[in-house]
Amino acid sequence: MHxxxxxxxxxxxxxxxxxxxxxxxxxxxxxxVEPATEAPAVTEAPSGEFECTDEIGCVDYGPGEPIRIASxxxxxxxxxxxxxxxxxxxxxxxxxxxxxxxxxxxxxxxDDGCSSEGGQTAGQKIVSDPTILGVIGTSCSGAGVPMSQVxxxxxxxxxxxxxxxxxxxxxxxxxxPGYLRTAHNDRVQGAAMAxxxxxxxxxxxxxxxxxxxPYTEGLANAFSQSFxxxxxxxxxxxxxxxxxxxxxxxxxxVSAAGPPEIIYYPVFTNECAFLTKQAKEVSGLEETELAxxxxxxxxxxxxxIGPDGEGMxxxxxxIAFTGELYERFKEAYREKYGSDTLSVFHAHGFDATNLTLDxxxxxxxxxxxxxxHIGRQAMRxxxxxxxxxxxxxxxLTCDQYGDCADPxxxxxxxxxxxxxxxxx
Amino acid sequence: MxxxxxxxxxxxxxxxxxxxxxxxxxxxxxxxxxxxxxIIDNPYSTSQWINxxxxxxxxxxxxxxxxxxxxxxxxxxxxINFAHGEFFMSxxxxxxxxLAGPMAASGFMERQPVISLLIILIVSMLVSxxxxxxxxxxxxxxxxxxxxxxxxITAIGASFFxxxxxxxxxxxxxxxxxxxxxxxxxxxxxxxxxxxxxxLVVVVTIIVLIGLNFFIMRTKTGKAIRAVxxxxxxxxxxxxxxxxxIAITFATGASMAGVxxxxxxxxxxxxxxxxxxxxxxxxxxxxxxxxxxxxxxxxVGGLFLxxxxxxxxxxxxxxxxxxxAHQLKDVIAFTxxxxxxxxxxxxxxxxxxxxxxx
Numbered sequence: 001m002h003x004x005x006x007x008x009x010x011x012x013x014x015x016x017x018x019x020x021x022x023x024x025x026x027x028x029x030x031x032x033v034e035p036a037t038e039a040p041a042v043t044e045a046p047s048g049e050f051e052c053t054d055e056i057g058c059v060d061y062g063p064g065e066p067i068r069i070a071s072x073x074x075x076x077x078x079x080x081x082x083x084x085x086x087x088x089x090x091x092x093x094x095x096x097x098x099x100x101x102x103x104x105x106x107x108x109x110x111d112d113g114c115s116s117e118g119g120q121t122a123g124q125k126i127v128s129d130p131t132i133l134g135v136i137g138t139s140c141s142g143a144g145v146p147m148s149q150v151x152x153x154x155x156x157x158x159x160x161x162x163x164x165x166x167x168x169x170x171x172x173x174x175x176x177p178g179y180l181r182t183a184h185n186d187r188v189q190g191a192a193m194a195x196x197x198x199x200x201x202x203x204x205x206x207x208x209x210x211x212x213x214p215y216t217e218g219l220a221n222a223f224s225q226s227f228x229x230x231x232x233x234x235x236x237x238x239x240x241x242x243x244x245x246x247x248x249x250x251x252x253x254v255s256a257a258g259p260p261e262i263i264y265y266p267v268f269t270n271e272c273a274f275l276t277k278q279a280k281e282v283s284g285l286e287e288t289e290l291a292x293x294x295x296x297x298x299x300x301x302x303x304x305i306g307p308d309g310e311g312m313x314x315x316x317x318x319i320a321f322t323g324e325l326y327e328r329f330k331e332a333y334r335e336k337y338g339s340d341t342l343s344v345f346h347a348h349g350f351d352a353t354n355l356t357l358d359x360x361x362x363x364x365x366x367x368x369x370x371x372x373h374i375g376r377q378a379m380r381x382x383x384x385x386x387x388x389x390x391x392x393x394x395x396l397t398c399d400q401y402g403d404c405a406d407p408x409x410x411x412x413x414x415x416x417x418x419x420x421x422x423x424x
Numbered sequence: 425m426x427x428x429x430x431x432x433x434x435x436x437x438x439x440x441x442x443x444x445x446x447x448x449x450x451x452x453x454x455x456x457x458x459x460x461x462x463i464i465d466n467p468y469s470t471s472q473w474i475n476x477x478x479x480x481x482x483x484x485x486x487x488x489x490x491x492x493x494x495x496x497x498x499x500x501x502x503x504i505n506f507a508h509g510e511f512f513m514s515x516x517x518x519x520x521x522x523l524a525g526p527m528a529a530s531g532f533m534e535r536q537p538v539i540s541l542l543i544i545l546i547v548s549m550l551v552s553x554x555x556x557x558x559x560x561x562x563x564x565x566x567x568x569x570x571x572x573x574x575x576x577i578t579a580i581g582a583s584f585f586x587x588x589x590x591x592x593x594x595x596x597x598x599x600x601x602x603x604x605x606x607x608x609x610x611x612x613x614x615x616x617x618x619x620x621x622x623x624l625v626v627v628v629t630i631i632v633l634i635g636l637n638f639f640i641m642r643t644k645t646g647k648a649i650r651a652v653x654x655x656x657x658x659x660x661x662x663x664x665x666x667x668x669x670i671a672i673t674f675a676t677g678a679s680m681a682g683v684x685x686x687x688x689x690x691x692x693x694x695x696x697x698x699x700x701x702x703x704x705x706x707x708x709x710x711x712x713x714x715x716x717x718x719x720x721x722x723x724v725g726g727l728f729l730x731x732x733x734x735x736x737x738x739x740x741x742x743x744x745x746x747x748x749a750h751q752l753k754d755v756i757a758f759t760x761x762x763x764x765x766x767x768x769x770x771x772x773x774x775x776x777x778x779x780x781x782x
Contacts, residue, residue: 078598078696212751239748243702245692248479249734250750253742256468270598273694281610283475283617304598304694 050367054375056155059133063370066106067360068129069353072122072137072147072158074114078269081298083112083139085342086161089349090136092332093357100357102370108132112143114268119143123150133360133374134158136352139345140268140295141165141215145174152176155376157383159356159404161348164189164294165218169401174214178380180398182348182355182391184317184407186215190222192409193264193291193315196423198230200411203261203289207236207254209275211267219266219293235260240271247271247278255284266293266315273304276312289313298343302417309414316344317393318410320421326392348405351391355404359383444766451763455740462743471616476735482622482691484730485629489684490707491714491722492636493677499653499717500673502572506579507559509704510586511678513697514555515548516685520601520695521594523547528602537606541686549682555586556678560671583704591697598696601689625687632683633723639676640719649673653717706757713761715774724772732757 052058061067071090073083087109094105108129110122119138126132127150135151135158138144144163151158153176160168160181167173169185197203208224210216217239224234235258240250254263263285265275272292279285290309294316302309319341329350333341359382364372386404389396394406411423468476490512497505523544527533533540563582567575607624610617640646648669651659660666688703689695706729714725736756741749764772 077596077698080596237747239751241751241754244753245688245694245699245702246479246483246734249476249737249753252468252472252475252479253738253750256472270694270696273598273600274692277693281619283471283610300597304600306600306693307603 050365050371050373052373052375054377056376058376059131059374061103061131061372061374064103066104067100067372068106068108068132069356070108070110070126070129070132070135070137072110072112072119072126072135072139072143073162073349074118074139074143075109075111077114078300078304079114079140079295079298081300081342082162082295082345083114085298086136086139086345086349088333088337088342089161089329089346090353092329092336092346093350093353095332095336096328097354097357100360101364101366101372103372105357110137112138112140112147114140114143116142116146119145119147120150123147127151127154127156132156134356134379136161136349136356138163140213141168141218142213144168144179145214148174148176148179152178157376157380159352159383161352162294162345163215165214166222167214167218169399169403171401175401180355180383180402180404182352182393182396182404183345184405184409185403186219187222188407189293189315189317189409190219190224191226193223193293193411194226194230194232196313196315196411197262197264197289197291198227198232200423201262201289203232205233205235205258205260205262207238207258207260207263208234209250209254209263209265209267210239211242211271212239213242213268215295216265216267220264223264223266240267240275242268242271244271245274247275248282251275251279251282251285255282259284259288261287262289262291264291264293266295268295269298269301269304272296272301273306273309276305277308280308291315294344297412297419302414302419305414307417310416312414314412314414314419315409316412317348318408318421319344319347320410321347321392323392329392347392351389351393351396354391355383355386355389355396358389359386448763448766451759454744458740458743460743461745462739465743467742468738473735473738474614474616475618476738477731478616478618478622480731480734481727482619482625482730483734484710484727485625486684486687486691486703486726487707487710487729488723488726489629489632489680489687490703491711491726492680492719494708494711495714495716495719495722496649496673496677498711499719500649500656500670501564501568501575503564503575504579504708505564505674505677506576506704506708507563507582507586508677508681508707509700509702510583510590511552511556511559511700512681512685512688512703513695513700514586514590515550515552515678515682516544516601516689517590517594517599517695517697517699518551519544519548519686520599520689524602524689525599533602534605537604541604541690544689545683545686548686549679552678552682552685553675556674557671559586560674565667565670583701587697587701594697596697598694601693601695603693604690607690621691625691628683628687632680636676636680636719645669645672649676709757709761713764713771715771718771718774721771721773728760728772729757732760736760 071087073087075083112118112122134156138147139162141163144160157178162183163181164183164186166185166187169175206227208220210220224237236254279290291313297314297316363378363382364374366372384398386398396404396406398404410421412419412421493508527540559582563578564575607620610619648664651664652666652669656666710725710729711722714721733753737749737753
């Protein structure tokens with residue numbers, strides 16, 4: 001009897017886990033902005049005259065105290081290049097800026113782990129520190145979804161240099177007040193990739209593979225929709241798991257459904273490399289074009305893919321930026337980190353940091369002794385009100401749900417281990 | 425006389441039994457339904473079905489080789505060695521960094537693919553064995569008399585330790601394993617394209633399993649392992665060095681993992697410090713599926729698991745009209761595990777365990 005009860009309980013547990021897995025990934029959020037009940041007063045303002053009138057509290061920095069900003073980017077694991085690249089962008093922005101209102105700016109670098117658990121953890125860690133003003137992050141949309149909830153409820157703000165999932169700035173899905181991004185929305189990237197495949201390459205049938213992460217699923221969806229609108233056919237829309245290595249069964253399924261003329265798999269480094277290496281080995285896919293996206297554009301990804309990826313396409317933000325500022329940026333990057341840019345979201349990190357610091361300068365109240373007070377709601381309002389800001393990535397204007405980018409998408413091709421921009 | 429007996433039986437069936445039976449029936453119904461639907465509305469050609477099966481056998485062979493490590497250690501110590509996935513990772517990662525990369529760069533691998541693969545295989549096995557012996561000596565031996573849960577927790581700790589140790593040594597990025605031209609491409613068999621690498625995997629696995637069977641059944645050391653598995657104290661009284669035998673068991677399991685890791689690298693051509701975790705979990709599942717403690721069980725369990733993962737989504741799920749079926753291959757694999765454990769708690773070929781082992 002006792003043993004049977006145990007069996008039943010374990011069964012129920014398995015079933016409940018399965019059911020939990022079936023829930024929609026991004027629970028629609030009414031996003032109750034619970035104002036932080038206690039104003040996170042860091043230091044007693046020495047003069048004692050300032051009174052915080054901000055609805056969700058103020059951050060105060062005494063004389064000589066640095067302004068503290070956190071970053072939450074993926075800086076370890078196979079996708080580390082993606083996050084480090086953005087973090088370097090943030091650091092260079094801080095170097096260029098020097099002091100803000102007579103205060104140094106200090107960066108606390110956290111790791112988003114490119115996973116929802118990682119985003120949750122980094123978010124909790126950041127909001128437990130009331131001296132942190134706001135966050136530049138996350139790298140991965142999958143980490144951004146839970147983190148934006150944590151950040152938003154605690155009254156902080158976050159500006160992501162590389163989240164691109166459409167759901168994150170969709171108020172019906174995962175958007176939370178206080179969330180903004182300088183990266184493009186993947187509705188734009190999906191449409192651009194579909195345009196490239198259909199009009200430039202002249203392909204009419206495609207398959208899309210994602211891995212269940214909000215970024216990959218959103219982009220695969222956006223691509224499929226746009227491709228169908230253009231008149232193309234999506235023969236298979238399917239998914240793999242993060243951590244899968246044997247992609248041949250799923251590729252055989254794709255082959256059986258078409259075979260398509262192009263497979264678009266906007267997934268991250270490891271799965272991207274496995275799919276690329278195994279696609280040519282599946283019968284029926286020998287002639288199929290392969291395409292991935294910005295989650296798979298980095299030196300580490302090119303190395304992992306190896307010679308099998310020769311000639312495959314990658315959609316991503318157009319980083320053929322012009323302007324004297326970008327030249328200075330690249331020079332500083334080379335000098336400080338000893339390499340060319342690692343991935344594609346460094347300039348977005350630079351712009352995100354500058355947007356933030358500009359807003360600090362606008363909204364901070366300064367006292368005679370150098371103490372500054374920054375209202376958290378004022379900070380948010382200032383960021384959302386950004387209009388016509390000239391950054392490296394273009395002219396940034398934020399809409400009410402935090403889409404600030406001036407989206408430009410390009411397609412590059414892997415040629416002898418280098419990403420070569422070929423379109424537009 | 426019949427009827428009262430039936431009634432008595434019915435009265436003995438309690439509520440929980442009923443639910444368990446309904447659960448079994450529902451799963452079997454779904455499987456049958458999905459299979460029939462998949463066969464009627466068959467989107468795949470025969471050669472694609474054969475491909476699914478070949479993929480499954482190749483993947484399953486690797487699971488089988490890793491599962492042997494779990495099952496051997498369980499056989500002698502009754503503990504689940506969760507660090508086994510790390511034995512698998514350590515050998516090939518080291519061999520890739522120090523041998524495969526340089527050998528490919530110098531062109532040696534192109535000229536002498538067999539010799540270079542053999543060297544990689546030997547190094548991979550040796551490193552795996554070394555890691556296993558260190559783990560056994562430092563983390564498990566001092567706790568042999570401790571309650572059962574203690575070594576389990578140490579094993580998880582050891583697993584983390586080795587992961588991050590090797591991450592510290594070689595970095596966290598994915599390292600490409602060089603392509604071996606001689607093994608590239610496929611050949612045609614009865615109109616089906618079969619990859620050379622997968623044939624290699626299956627052939628090597630069969631050879632290794634035969635060798636292992638010989639080692640355990642026909643050699644003196646093998647006999648010692650079986651004796652220790654039967655009863656440590658009595659084995660010690662018979663003059664068997666128990667500590668040494670247990671260390672040999674770990675080394676045997678680790679060398680199997682070392683072979684599996686080379687096959688993995690040849691097939692997937694990408695290695696990383698975290699690569700042992702998921703195959704480790706899967707192989708543990710395979711060992712339980714086959715009947716933990718039994719060597720043939722590990723082999724059969726590995727093959728079954730590989731087949732479920734490869735054929736299952738196409739056969740059961742697509743027939744039911746579930747989108748993105750291949751993402752759910754783990755669900756199939758673990759549902760099958762639950763199912764097998766409900767019907768045969770001892771595993772597919774396992775023997776019913778006595779009170780002492782269970």
